[in-house]
Each structure stands twice: as C-alpha cells, then as structure tokens.
Amino acid sequence: MSLPSHVRLVEVGPRDGLQNEKQPVSVADKVRLVDGLSAAGLGYIEVGSFVSPKWVPQMAGSAEVFAGIEQRTGVTYAALTPNLKGLEAAIEAGVKEVAVFAAASESFSQRNINCSIADSLVRFEPVMELAQQRGIRVRGYVSCVLGCPYDGDVSPHQVAAVAFALQAMGCYEISLGDTIGVGTAGNVRQLFEVVGRDVPRERLAGHFHDTYGQALANIYASLLEGVAVFDSSVAGLGGCPYAKGATGNVASEDVVYLLDGLGIETGVDLSRLIEAGQRISRTLGRETASRVARARSVAQ
Amino acid sequence: MSLPSHVRLVEVGPRDGLQNEKQPVSVADKVRLVDGLSAAGLGYIEVGSFVSPKWVPQMAGSAEVFAGIEQRTGVTYAALTPNLKGLEAAIEAGVKEVAVFAAASESFSQRNINCSIADSLVRFEPVMELAQQRGIRVRGYVSCVLGCPYDGDVSPHQVAAVAFALQAMGCYEISLGDTIGVGTAGNVRQLFEVVGRDVPRERLAGHFHDTYGQALANIYASLLEGVAVFDSSVAGLGGCPYAKGATGNVASEDVVYLLDGLGIETGVDLSRLIEAGQRISRTLGRETASRVARARSVAQ
Numbered sequence: 001m002s003l004p005s006h007v008r009l010v011e012v013g014p015r016d017g018l019q020n021e022k023q024p025v026s027v028a029d030k031v032r033l034v035d036g037l038s039a040a041g042l043g044y045i046e047v048g049s050f051v052s053p054k055w056v057p058q059m060a061g062s063a064e065v066f067a068g069i070e071q072r073t074g075v076t077y078a079a080l081t082p083n084l085k086g087l088e089a090a091i092e093a094g095v096k097e098v099a100v101f102a103a104a105s106e107s108f109s110q111r112n113i114n115c116s117i118a119d120s121l122v123r124f125e126p127v128m129e130l131a132q133q134r135g136i137r138v139r140g141y142v143s144c145v146l147g148c149p150y151d152g153d154v155s156p157h158q159v160a161a162v163a164f165a166l167q168a169m170g171c172y173e174i175s176l177g178d179t180i181g182v183g184t185a186g187n188v189r190q191l192f193e194v195v196g197r198d199v200p201r202e203r204l205a206g207h208f209h210d211t212y213g214q215a216l217a218n219i220y221a222s223l224l225e226g227v228a229v230f231d232s233s234v235a236g237l238g239g240c241p242y243a244k245g246a247t248g249n250v251a252s253e254d255v256v257y258l259l260d261g262l263g264i265e266t267g268v269d270l271s272r273l274i275e276a277g278q279r280i281s282r283t284l285g286r287e288t289a290s291r292v293a294r295a296r297s298v299a300q
Numbered sequence: 301m302s303l304p305s306h307v308r309l310v311e312v313g314p315r316d317g318l319q320n321e322k323q324p325v326s327v328a329d330k331v332r333l334v335d336g337l338s339a340a341g342l343g344y345i346e347v348g349s350f351v352s353p354k355w356v357p358q359m360a361g362s363a364e365v366f367a368g369i370e371q372r373t374g375v376t377y378a379a380l381t382p383n384l385k386g387l388e389a390a391i392e393a394g395v396k397e398v399a400v401f402a403a404a405s406e407s408f409s410q411r412n413i414n415c416s417i418a419d420s421l422v423r424f425e426p427v428m429e430l431a432q433q434r435g436i437r438v439r440g441y442v443s444c445v446l447g448c449p450y451d452g453d454v455s456p457h458q459v460a461a462v463a464f465a466l467q468a469m470g471c472y473e474i475s476l477g478d479t480i481g482v483g484t485a486g487n488v489r490q491l492f493e494v495v496g497r498d499v500p501r502e503r504l505a506g507h508f509h510d511t512y513g514q515a516l517a518n519i520y521a522s523l524l525e526g527v528a529v530f531d532s533s534v535a536g537l538g539g540c541p542y543a544k545g546a547t548g549n550v551a552s553e554d555v556v557y558l559l560d561g562l563g564i565e566t567g568v569d570l571s572r573l574i575e576a577g578q579r580i581s582r583t584l585g586r587e588t589a590s591r592v593a594r595a596r597s598v599a600q
Contacts, residue, residue: 003486181595184561185520186303210513213554213591214561217516220485224524254513261484261514291513295481 004228006265008044010139010175010205011037011252013280014065015046015080017237019058020248021284027061029283031068034077036276037234038069041268042252044076046099050086063093078139082113084126091134098131099175100124101141102166104159105148108179112143121165128170140171141207145191146183156187156194164198173203175231178218181211185221192225205229208250210236210289215250216258223262230255235277236289251290253277304528306565308344310439310475310505311337311552313580314365315346315380317537319358320548321584327361329583331368334377336576337534338369341568342552344376346399350386363393378439382413384426391434398431399475400424401441402466404459405448408479412443421465428470440471441507445491446483456487456494464498473503475531478518481511485521492525505529508550510536510589515550516558523562530555535577536589551590553577 014034018025025033030048037045047069048062062079071077078097081087090098102120103109109117131138144151145159163174176191183191188206195204206222207230208215219230233249256268274293281288288294314334318325325333330348337345347369348362362379371377378397381387390398402420403409409417431438444451445459463474476491483491488506495504506522507530508515519530533549556568574593581588588594 184558186562211591211595212557213510213516213551214558216513217520217558220517220520251513257512258484258514258517262486291511295511 002226003223003262003264004226006228007223007259008229009042009252009255009266009268010044010046010229010231011042011234012046012207012231012249013037013234013237013252015049015059016231017233017235017249019049019056020238021058023284024058025280025283027064027068029280030061030065033234033276033280034065034069036279037273038072038075040272040276041266042273043074043267044078047077047079049080049082050089050093050095051080051082063089066093066095081127083123084130087127087130087136091130091136095136097137097139098127099139099141100127100166100171101143102162103143103148104154104162105144105151107150108144108148111150117162121162121169124166124169132170138171140166140169140174141177142166142174143177143179145176146178146187147180149180156191159191160195160198163195163204167199167203173205173229174199175205175207175229177207177231178209181209181214183208183218184212184214185217188218188221189225192222192227196225201226202228205231207231210248210250216254219250219255219258223264234273234290235281235293237280237284248289251277251288251292253288253290253292257292302526303523303562303564304526306528307523307559308529309342309552309555309566309568310344310346310529310531311342311534312346312507312531312549313337313534313537313552313577315349315359316531316549317533317535319349319356320538321358323584324358325580325583327364327368329580330361330365333534333576333580334365334369336579337573338372338375340572340576341566342573343374343567344378346378346380349380349382350389350393350395351380351382363389366393366395381427383423384430387427387430387436391430391436395436397437397439398427399439399441400427400466400471401443402462403443403448404454404462405444405451407450408444408448411450417462421462421469424466424469432470438471440466440469440474441477442466442474443477443479445476446478446487447480449480456491459491460495460498463495463504467499467503473505473529474499475505475507475529477507477531478509481509481514483508483518484512484514485517488518488521489525492522492527496525501526502528505531507531510548510550516554519550519555519558523564534573534590535581535593537580537584548589551577551588551592553588553590553592557592
C-alpha cells in the first residue's frame, strides 16, 4: 500500500454545486462562500461559470463574484468556460484558469450539450487556442466515466480516448467524473489503470458523486492507484440530502476527514471548512449533506 | 490487490438496528422483517436479544419473534445474550447461536455495562460454559475499536487483547465494531494488521458505523486486509438519516452494492434486500438510510 503524502482538493461547490441548487444565491453570498473556502485553506476553488444565464441561471453574475472575492496569493480561482464567448467573458473578468468539459458517453454528450463527443472537442479548439495565447491554464472534465444514465456501462478505453484528446489539446489536468455515482472501488481502480496508460496519473483527478454512497470508498481506491487530486463540494452542494436520489458531489468535509485520518496533507482546516459549509447551508435553508459536519454539530 | 471472492454478511438490523430505534415495532413486523431478509439471501441474521426488557424495551418479545419466523435451512438465526439468564431464555426459545459483547475502552465498559473490561469477560464465563455444553456457537463483539466517546483514541493493542480473550474463551468469530464511526481507512488497516497477529483474520469481522460517512471506505480497506465477514443493518436501521449525527450501522444495501461492484459473492439479491428495507422503513414511518435504496427508488 502506497498512498500520496499530499492531496490537492479542487473545491467545486460554488460552481458545480450551486449550479445544481434550485434556490438562487446572491452574489454577496457567493463571495462570502468563496472567501470562506479560501480562508479554510483550499488552494483551488471553482468560482463560477461563464455560460448563457438562459441555460444556467444560477451562474449569472460570475463576473461580479470574481470582482468581489478576496484573491489570496497561492489560491487558484477558476471558471468553467464551455465556449469562446465564455472564455472571452472570463478573461474580461480577470480569470486566470478555466475548465472545459466533454462526456465519455455519446448519448450523454448528445443530450447534455447537443453534439457528439468529437464535435464537442472540435468546439474547444478555439477556446484552447485563445487560452494558450493569454497564458491561461485549462483543466478538462470528462463526465460519465463509470456509467451513463442513457447508455449504462462506459468502457474505460472510451474514457481514455477522451482524456487523451483533452490532454493533447492542452489541458494540463483531466478530472474523471462519475457523474451519476454508480462506480465502485473495483472499476475505479480499473479506470485509472486503463486511462493511466494514456495520461500520466499525476495529470488525472477523481470527481466522485455520492449517489450510491460510494464516493469515499472510490477516493480511497483512487489514492491506492496513485491519484492525488480530487474534486469535492463543500456541504455536498449540488445534491440535497433529503431529496430522493440526491446526486451531489461528495462533501469536501467528508473527504478532508478521510485524508486527515490517512495522514495525507491537504492544507485545509476542517473546522473552518465545516463553518463555511454550515453558512452556505443556512443560506440555502437546508441541512448540510456532509456527514462529518452533521456528526460534529452534535458532538459540540 | 487481493480481495476475497466471497463475503459473509451478518445482518444486525432486527437486533442492533431496531434496538436503537425509538418507535416500538410489533412482533409481527419483526417476523416479517427477518423473513424478508432470509428471503433476500442473507445467511446470518441477528434476530433479537435476550436481555431485561427494562433495559432494552425494543427487544421484548424476542422469544416470540424466534417462534414466528420461518427457519430456512442454511440460515443462522442468532441472538444477543449478555448473561446466563439471557442464554437460558435463548435456549428455551430454540436459539442455536448467540453473541456476547465487550468494549475495547475502559470508560465505555464502565458507562455502558457498569463494570471493567476484565470483569465483563469474567461474567461471560458461565455463558460460554453453558453454550459449549449445549453445542451453541458464540460470536463475540468488541465495541469502540477505533475510538471511544469518553476516552478518545483506542489502541489497536488494547483491541487485540480483548479480541484474543474472547477467542480464548471460545468465541468462534470476533466482530470489531467502530461504535462511534470515527475510524478511517488507515487505522482500519492498522487495526486488522495488529489484531490479526493474535486472532487469525478468518475469525475477524468488521462492524462499521457511517456516522462520518466512512463505513464503505473502511469496508474496502478491511477487504484489502483479507477480512471477509461484515456486519450491516438493512435500511441503516439504528440511525435515522434525518437525526443530527445519526450513528447507525452501515446500510446492508450499500454494502451489497459495493461487493456486487467488486465482483464479490454474497448470495444476497439486492432488489429483494431493498424491498425488505423499504418495508421496515415504512413501518417506522421514515425514509431508508440506505443511499442505494434511495437512488434506486428514483431510478425506477
């Protein structure tokens, strides 16, 4: 057993999390959330998304959020930019790092972004080109890496092909997302083994959803495969714990608790992270989805 | 990585689970639960407890439950018997397998059963003696193996001493319980490594609580240590998902989902297990704590 000594957490709560919360959140509350997360020691925060507000109303005002947050030294504040228009808007807002996404499943790609996987990659070319010109780093997401709501099983070789393409286009890191949370430790290990042949493991990240309660087991399995970057969402934002079949990202607090227990450094102060999560949960008027936060709130 | 090909699940929902549920459950509902669990393919079910109803009101009527259930061939129906009086009552009810328990932490032992660990072991001597005379197998539980609500950390060597004592007294299997759910994959592996020096791994079982969301990661870590017996509770009985800091056992459905995903045989039909869990959850008037059951109920 060999585990990494340090893990980098990519906090996706303000973007991937809030985007899936129905209740609108004000710019001021988003700014408070992002500042709370950086104060807790998170070194990478996905702050917002530059997309049409018609498509994703919750992400309107991302430029204002970027303008409002305290930009701490050493912290990366990133934005999702699915197209050139989005990247241009992000650059105007002073964003230094962006992310693009593709699906590992054809049906998901068609239904989610209305084009084939190949076409989606072609669409990113001008984004990658402009980003390179401006010295902006681009992270890539691959969704449905362990299963698709329409196609069912997804081959790790298909995931490898998409991850390799994103890397070849210039993405410095590829985050593999189990969008519907169906994966278990066995196929997680197989996934990283197969994709790791085409993309070095130090360029891979794991992005797990807790729909079937498997996220932490999957993260532990990933650690055993040498993966040392994980996406997570404070308070489990993006999936209400009381909604049937909540499909949210794994809660950052629960991931930090696991990593603390394993003696793996993250630079994150769990208590301050829990505070930030409780604050945004109160704003949303619901209880946190983090089991650690819930357990701690009783213990105190 | 080497995983066991087969895992034996010890279903503790009807006893350890219901015991911690406030709402009284009728004998008929308990019988229906046990029969539903055996029909789902579970080979070991902890049916009830022979203790004073003054102490554990929910376990009153365990003899009636044993009389009412369908006793399927090949299924073990067990009872908790903390003392000689309990064992005698269990024998009268036709019980063929029983369990005793000790704590790994002195403070927990004192506060939970009002005596030292050593004294608790002495008290089991007549139980072990009578059980041996009657050809009744005895399983041992050790609680607080990864932490104590009063003492904090618990040394794996202390756990090993208690587990070894229970084995020496005649327990054929020792279940190590993370009663407050604080353990993570790292100290789980260390625990089995240390205890495994004194008690063979094929005689050890893992009993995890999901208080901090770590149970499945801990089970995966245990599997990697060669442990192939796990306790779990259908629908996560024993800890309400909506109560703050729910401290219930890991849900059997979630464990079976993990093991199915790993290609490890359990003999359990997940769909029928979910049905049994949904039925008892409706009886209790609350939603299941199994994430798999919740996710499936949306998917269907």
